[in-house]
Amino acid sequence: MSNDALTHPTDAVAMRHALTEAATTAGYAPSIHNTQPWRWRLAGDALDLYTDRRRVLAVTDPETRLATLSCGVALHHARMSLAAQGWQVTTTRLPDPTDPDHLATIRLDGRARADQQTALHLRTIPLRHTDRRPVTGAPVRPEDLRAITAAVEAEDTWLHTLSADQVLELASAADHAQRTEAAEAAWRDELGYWTGGNRPGGAGIPDAAIPGQAPQTTVPGRDFGHHGTLAVSAEHDRAAVFALLYGRTDEPRDWLRGGEALSAGWLTATELGVSVLPHSAPIEVVSTRQAMRAVLASTGYPYLVLRLGAIDPADAGPPHAPRLPADQLIEQSHQVRHRA
Template sequence: MNDRLPDYHTIEAALALAVRAPSVHNTQPWRFRIGDRGLHLYLDPARALPSTDPDQRDLVLSCGAALHHLRIALAGLGWSAVVQRLPDAVNPNHLASIELVPHRPTMTDTALSAAITRRQTDRRHYSSRPIPPGYLGLLAERAGVHGGIVRQAAYGSRDQLVEAMRAAARQHSGDPNYQFELAAWSGRHDAVHGVPALNALPPLAAQRVPARAFAQHRLVDPKREPDYAELLVLGTTADDRLARLCAGEAVSAMLLTATNIGLATCLVTEPLEIPELRKKIRVGVLDNTTHAQAVIRIGWLPTGLAALPPAPRRAVEDVLDPFDATEIATAR
């Protein structure tokens, strides 16, 4: 990198926030590389989930969330990211080239950057306190900047979405390959990835909105009242790799905005991992107009609930490749 770019400590601070992005099974399927003009984001195929996510849609979505987290973190540190998505036609795992230019942080940059460390995936029940329509409108607006189209599942469409979620849970419960993969990425206490037991709920047949059945679940949900979570479905007009990457950025924008407001969130992708159920959601919830990329549970936590322990994350040095001027030049 040259002297017109941030120093390594600034890059390290931004990446430390970027890796806090949500990812399927907390696989953290990203790698970064420092180039002579900025940074590069790659999908790490070694962290693929062939039974859960055979077309790598969830992995690309996860990397999109990390890309947005990185952009927000850099903006908060005084650098604007000029992003070229899918810059290398030969290498589809090279998801983004990020050129950095000086930038004066806005109040929104600062607020969203601060929200990164507070955001959590919270699978517990949410209270009946209503979400003001203006808040939901702001989430849709922030997603729209990245090409995301948000639909609130209500009444009949909510019933169809919840039934798809239950059907996915039933189908996955009988799939030994899926169950083996799920167990490999959950329930461990000393790992730097995967879903820890203290963040996972037990599967309950009576649960109105089922959560993914991670292994060795030890999260206690007091269930002071039924789950009143709102369900937001994020869709895109296209369904290629670029659309999925941008959908991940839209998801991140929604989650950080919700966190800044004080709302709890939980990203859900399980029913979208089964093609026939994803099609039903497209038809029944999105009026067959957009492709469903993610479902977000959102709401207020009941009063008095403690924050969850933070999910583990890999250190920056574990996801940062050494600079390779030849490869970066070729990629550009």
């Protein structure tokens, strides 16, 4: 079907359905502190993605690096949904130079054959989740690590697996970052606002997803300032592999691509039975972010640390974090838009 063919009224209904479905699927995306800092606007044959400043962590993430990464994951989820529904799309990133919050426009170009890879990713999207328990099982298989790295690289971002010495540098950076942040009252308030409790509003991290005791780890995980109710084993996470997700610049366009790459890598990992736990504290603090850049020998800019570990297939893992209702995140616009 050509672009011009997308003019029949029934096409309008099909397009609205497909785009609504895509924005709804994007709601499963992981985000820093489960803030879900995105907003979708649906108009005709296009879906626009915006940063929602009301859910950006002003103290922890003043440059919106982590919010933009999170929105990038949502963008990739929406792309997967449309591809799996059999739509060909054009994605334009940062389409409006006057509006930095307008992160992307996805425009439907016509029908296409859905491929098996995207159909598999679509099934994985609601299953993927964050598991903060120590990884104590078998090591991650090298071929799985290569497949996850390839999925990241297909989205113009890179993944560097840390050597044993670099893991020790990371451990020290993570510890320093957490101490620096915890010393600031405004940071503690922000953390307290978004984490703990039952989270009936649908955003933030509930106690059920926060370890009930400090896990035995070489690299300290996020210190939530209190223990949750998630049961964790007393074993050390010796089987963990750490990797740095990084890109060629420290600019919003590449952060967005980094989020798309995070989605591609995390979905692939889930399909291979590998858990992913992001560690963003070392990226949040300037001095430790620079230390992570030095680990990359300044070949790129670090966006996120990922802990990877093989999952016991019999273990369903911790409960899923809640999500905001889709209608709070999707705005239907009746404005007619013309193709450029």
